[in-house]
Amino acid sequence: MNLIKVKNYEEMSRAAADLLLAQVREKPAGVLGLATGSSPMGLYKNMAESGADFSKVTTVNLDEYCGLSADNPQSYRYFMNENLFSRINISMDNTHVPDGMAANPDAEAERYEKLIEKLGGVDLQLLGMGHNGHIGFNEPDEEFVAETHRVYLAGQTIKANSRFFASPGEVPTSAITMGIRTIMQARKIIVIASGNDKTNILKKALYGAITPQVPASVLQLHQNLTVVTDCLE
Numbered sequence: 001m002n003l004i005k006v007k008n009y010e011e012m013s014r015a016a017a018d019l020l021l022a023q024v025r026e027k028p029a030g031v032l033g034l035a036t037g038s039s040p041m042g043l044y045k046n047m048a049e050s051g052a053d054f055s056k057v058t059t060v061n062l063d064e065y066c067g068l069s070a071d072n073p074q075s076y077r078y079f080m081n082e083n084l085f086s087r088i089n090i091s092m093d094n095t096h097v098p099d100g101m102a103a104n105p106d107a108e109a110e111r112y113e114k115l116i117e118k119l120g121g122v123d124l125q126l127l128g129m130g131h132n133g134h135i136g137f138n139e140p141d142e143e144f145v146a147e148t149h150r151v152y153l154a155g156q157t158i159k160a161n162s163r164f165f166a167s168p169g170e171v172p173t174s175a176i177t178m179g180i181r182t183i184m185q186a187r188k189i190i191v192i193a194s195g196n197d198k199t200n201i202l203k204k205a206l207y208g209a210i211t212p213q214v215p216a217s218v219l220q221l222h223q224n225l226t227v228v229t230d231c232l233e
Ligand code: F6R
Pocket: 034, 035, 036, 037, 038, 039, 040, 062, 063, 127, 128, 129, 130, 131, 134, 135, 136, 137
């Protein structure tokens, strides 16, 4: 594991953006796996302001809420359009997010898994980490789920994500997420984590037992993992 310790959110955002931009320079027609949430917002701002050429890049996002359409400001597709895609010269046809409005979420999950395969896999996957150790929407569980799938969200996740909604009752209860194997097959993985509230779970994930109860702990087995964080001394 390559551990990059930084002082604060701004430094994390710059350092992680530099890694993604280096990847784009190295392989201009590569596939980036992207995440949403608070952690990558600064990173996306840096990427947008870099003026880098994304014209040949393809992106696949980790996850999407079921029941939210692309024009719903709480959807992850909307988040990506706002925070990154509309601000860089990427072709929108090359940006992929699971379809939260799919009538059959299981079939959509299968389509998404096949799409990633067809694209030749993910060159670099960016990840945030939930307070319960989730990655994508792979919640603590009895076992790891390998492929892209529909998942029912943990109470803690609904509570954490309710900060983006008018009330917890409005947070969708299910989502489509890349599975653990989908994520682990990425050739490189970058985890970003910022803030004291993430310290405990980050330590558990990086140095604790590898268990589906802490989904991010599986990342210890990845051959090319970089963690950029201000959580560790
Ligand atoms: C988002 C995602 C989630 C978040 C995690 C951390 O696409 O897959 O796993 O990365 O919930 O969220 P923040 O960054 O808001 O703390």
